[in-house]
Amino acid sequence: MVDLTVEIAGLKLKNPVIAASGTFGFGQEYAPYVDLNRLGAITVKGLTLLPRPGNPPPRLAETPAGILNAIGLQNPGVDYFAASILPYLNQFEVPVIVNIAGETVEEYAALAAKLSELNNIAALEVNISCPNVKKGGLQFGGDPAAAAEVTLAVKNNTCLPVIVKLSPNVTRIETVARAVAQAGADALSLINTILGMAIDLKERRPILGNIFGGLSGPAVKPVALRAVWQVFEEVSLPIIGMGGIFTAQDALEFIMAGAKAVAVGTANFVNPRATIDILEGIENYLRENKIKRLSDLVGAAHCKQ
Amino acid sequence: MTSYNTVNITRQDEIAPGFYLLSFKSPFLVHQAQPGQFVYLRCDNTYDPLLPRPFSIAMVDGEKNEVAILYQVVGRGTALLAQKKELDRFTVLGPLGRGFTLPPSGRLFRPKGGPKRIEPLESFPPSFLRIAVVAGGVGIAPLFFLLQRLKDLPDLTIEVLIGARSIKQLLLGPEVKSLSPQNKLHLATDDGSYGFHGPVTEILATLLKADKMDLVYACGPEAMLKTVAGLLTKYNVPGEISLEKQMGCGVGACLSCVCKTKGDKENSFLYRRVCKEGPVFPVQEIIWEE
Numbered sequence: 021m022v023d024l025t026v027e028i029a030g031l032k033l034k035n036p037v038i039a040a041s042g043t044f045g046f047g048q049e050y051a052p053y054v055d056l057n058r059l060g061a062i063t064v065k066g067l068t069l070l071p072r073p074g075n076p077p078p079r080l081a082e083t084p085a086g087i088l089n090a091i092g093l094q095n096p097g098v099d100y101f102a103a104s105i106l107p108y109l110n111q112f113e114v115p116v117i118v119n120i121a122g123e124t125v126e127e128y129a130a131l132a133a134k135l136s137e138l139n140n141i142a143a144l145e146v147n148i149s150c151p152n153v154k155k156g157g158l159q160f161g162g163d164p165a166a167a168a169e170v171t172l173a174v175k176n177n178t179c180l181p182v183i184v185k186l187s188p189n190v191t192r193i194e195t196v197a198r199a200v201a202q203a204g205a206d207a208l209s210l211i212n213t214i215l216g217m218a219i220d221l222k223e224r225r226p227i228l229g230n231i232f233g234g235l236s237g238p239a240v241k242p243v244a245l246r247a248v249w250q251v252f253e254e255v256s257l258p259i260i261g262m263g264g265i266f267t268a269q270d271a272l273e274f275i276m277a278g279a280k281a282v283a284v285g286t287a288n289f290v291n292p293r294a295t296i297d298i299l300e301g302i303e304n305y306l307r308e309n310k311i312k313r314l315s316d317l318v319g320a321a322h323c324k325q
Numbered sequence: 326m327t328s329y330n331t332v333n334i335t336r337q338d339e340i341a342p343g344f345y346l347l348s349f350k351s352p353f354l355v356h357q358a359q360p361g362q363f364v365y366l367r368c369d370n371t372y373d374p375l376l377p378r379p380f381s382i383a384m385v386d387g388e389k390n391e392v393a394i395l396y397q398v399v400g401r402g403t404a405l406l407a408q409k410k411e412l413d414r415f416t417v418l419g420p421l422g423r424g425f426t427l428p429p430s431g432r433l434f435r436p437k438g439g440p441k442r443i444e445p446l447e448s449f450p451p452s453f454l455r456i457a458v459v460a461g462g463v464g465i466a467p468l469f470f471l472l473q474r475l476k477d478l479p480d481l482t483i484e485v486l487i488g489a490r491s492i493k494q495l496l497l498g499p500e501v502k503s504l505s506p507q508n509k510l511h512l513a514t515d516d517g518s519y520g521f522h523g524p525v526t527e528i529l530a531t532l533l534k535a536d537k538m539d540l541v542y543a544c545g546p547e548a549m550l551k552t553v554a555g556l557l558t559k560y561n562v563p564g565e566i567s568l569e570k571q572m573g574c575g576v577g578a579c580l581s582c583v584c585k586t587k588g589d590k591e592n593s594f595l596y597r598r599v600c601k602e603g604p605v606f607p608v609q610e611i612i613w614e615e
């Protein structure tokens with residue numbers, strides 16, 4: 021037996037494979053294909069205080085080895101989540117991480133307070149990095165001081181572990197990481213999508229209704245891996261690595277770069293069982309290489325520079 | 326019920342230039358699929374193109390345990406798919422989405438508990454429900470499977486309207502005809518190379534004007550569906566249409582594939598998922614842009 025357990029900010033996961041926010045709905049959608057209880061955790065779609073209709077379509081464009089999305093945080097709002105979705109998720113044992121987004125610091129604080137009153141939420145993931153909304157999102161993730169302010173507001177309103185999700189759309193991601201660490205973040209998720217765009221030649225206009233969208237998928241993996249590496253060197257918080265993880269090899273690269281756990285996003289669209297395939301691949305790798313504990317591999321690549 | 330499986334191709338034929346009919350074994354889909362539902366399949370194991378592609382289930386063969394899709398080569402994914410041969414394998418996710426509402430024994434109905442799909446027509450006797458099935462180009466795909474199911478229902482008259490750019494792109498006319506004697510076929514081409522010279526929606530307009538239709542099913546290019554929607558509103562006839570939108574997950578998780586539909590309150594709207602609440606929508610629910 022290999023030991024796949026992971027501990028992130030006091031949160032114990034039975035394995036390191038997490039479903040990434042926005043790509044796994046609220047779990048239900050993938051329940052026909054994946055035994056949700058086998059996952060390390062599920063991060064649900066980004067929630068806001070009030071329901072949001074989202075951006076006008078088209079919302080997705082395929083690009084080389086990736087996709088651009090501009091969903092615009094369409095979600096039913098935190099109250100609907102609490103009343104109608106959380107009870108569904110509570111039938112399972114899998115830890116539920118709730119991703120939150122707001123337009124103001126107060127909104128983040130109010131969301132954190134509301135969610136902290138509910139049962140069976142494992143952690144909050146604070147999305148300060150959504151590239152697809154006009155207000156909020158990047159406005160916080162792009163500025164270390166604003167990022168710290170949001171982190172502090174959330175921390176002051178919850179006793180749940182607080183994971184802050186960082187944007188790669190910054191000059192120095194380590195600076196933002198350090199700022200949110202000082203503000204009390206318990207863990208970091210990186211990366212969110214990279215701002216990009218695509219143009220329809222026939223129509224001579226941007227493909228996405230929102231013009232810009234967030235790039236994800238295999239195309240972003242090297243960028244994400246670099247971000248994990250840099251943050252691991254400078255900040256001692258646990259890291260959840262994500263960005264283009266499609267195979268167990270990809271996941272292991274992130275772990276060796278310093279991630280304690282990994283999140284799988286776009287890969288779910290290509291293979292609905294991607295999370296489980298990656299989990300089994302990691303387990304096989306450990307067994308074949310006679311590594312007893314996954315935690316022994318975290319950051320392993322740093323020792324061999 | 327839906328599943329994710331690897332299937333074997335049993336046959337692939339180019340039935341018209343650039344149009345392929347691809348059959349594969351899947352007892353599961355044969356039993357589970359409803360007309361209007363689709364499958365999400367990977368054309369090849371590449372990172373570019375990355376995503377699977379959605380295709381309507383076009384035919385179901387219960388004896389051979391086979392399902393077929395009918396597709397047009399329009400880009401790289403479909404070009405890769407066209408190279409597949411008998412015995413090649415690919416992964417299929419499905420059946421997905423909500424399909425057409427079948428009229429049970431010739432009567433329109435409102436499913437229990439579910440949102441309004443088709444208004445009941447109390448004034449209309451349950452016999453001889455008059456149905457029009459309107460296809461533009463490869464839009465015949467989900468409608469052919471629908472016709473396979475309508476065939477077994479009593480008391481229907483079915484007008485099948487198929488339109489295409491020219492005679493070369495007219496698909497499945499003879500197959501529709503031989504499917505059932507109750508199908509009355511009307512063909513139209515934009516260039517007049519066969520049948521009616523003009524858009525297929527003009528035939529529909531004539532039928533509606535003569536008060537000949539109780540229910541309409543349609544699938545085709547967006548411009549055609551928009552015209553169909555306009556006609557059905559004008560003549561106050563219920564109908565269902567199958568929509569297309571760029572997909573991400575295909576299963577309702579990512580909210581990429583939404584279309585604008587009427588909300589609960591007046592003048593409100595809701596973005597609904599083509600892959601989950603659709604691809605088939607009651608025509609009155611859609612809000613058309615511009």
Ligand SMILES: Cc1cc2nc3c(=O)[nH]c(=O)nc-3n(C[C@H](O)[C@H](O)[C@H](O)COP(=O)(O)OP(=O)(O)OC[C@H]3O[C@@H](n4cnc5c(N)ncnc54)[C@H](O)[C@@H]3O)c2cc1C
Nearest residue numbers: 378379380381395396397399400401402403466569570604
């Ligand atoms: C629910 C649903 C059911 C569908 N059922 C069918 C079906 O039964 N048969 C079928 O042939 N297609 C069907 N489609 C459309 C089909 O999914 C697309 O044609 C396919 O994804 C194109 O992939 P590609 O890689 O070949 O083209 P891409 O490389 O993705 O696109 C190439 C070019 O073709 C254009 N294009 C994309 N889609 C279409 C289109 N539908 N018509 C014309 N141009 C297009 C793009 O704008 C682009 O410029 C369905 C779509 C949906 C959403």
Ligand SMILES: Cc1cc2nc3c(=O)[nH]c(=O)nc-3n(C[C@H](O)[C@H](O)[C@H](O)COP(=O)(O)O)c2cc1C
Nearest residue numbers: 040041042066089147211212236237263264285286
């Ligand atoms: C369609 C889509 C929706 C997403 N929605 C959210 C979201 O609501 N909140 C969030 O923090 N990240 C969101 N993300 C970002 C992912 O969680 C993840 O950080 C990113 O896609 C990189 O991982 P990947 O390449 O494995 O997809 C979304 C990504 C996609 C593709």
Ligand code: FES
Nearest residue numbers: 573574575580600
């Ligand atoms: S394609 Fe993901 S919700 Fe429809």
